[in-house]
Amino acid sequence: MFVLDMLYQFELQMAGVILLTAMAVGGISLWLKRRKLNKELQDSTEADNTQNF
Numbered sequence: 001m002f003v004l005d006m007l008y009q010f011e012l013q014m015a016g017v018i019l020l021t022a023m024a025v026g027g028i029s030l031w032l033k034r035r036k037l038n039k040e041l042q043d044s045t046e047a048d049n050t051q052n053f
Helices: 001-052
Strands: none
Touching: none
16 A cells, blocks of 8 residues: 555656656747847837838
8 A cells, every 4th residue: 555655656756857857848838939039129110120211
């Protein structure tokens, strides 16, 4: 019985590690995409401002 409890706890820990890793990778990916879009928006805004003058 103790071995089954130990294996179940290990399985839950591994699921937690996998989920935490996936969430971290997803968060970094979204942050990089948002950063890229903000930079493109800023560049296009600066280009528009220079054309108006």
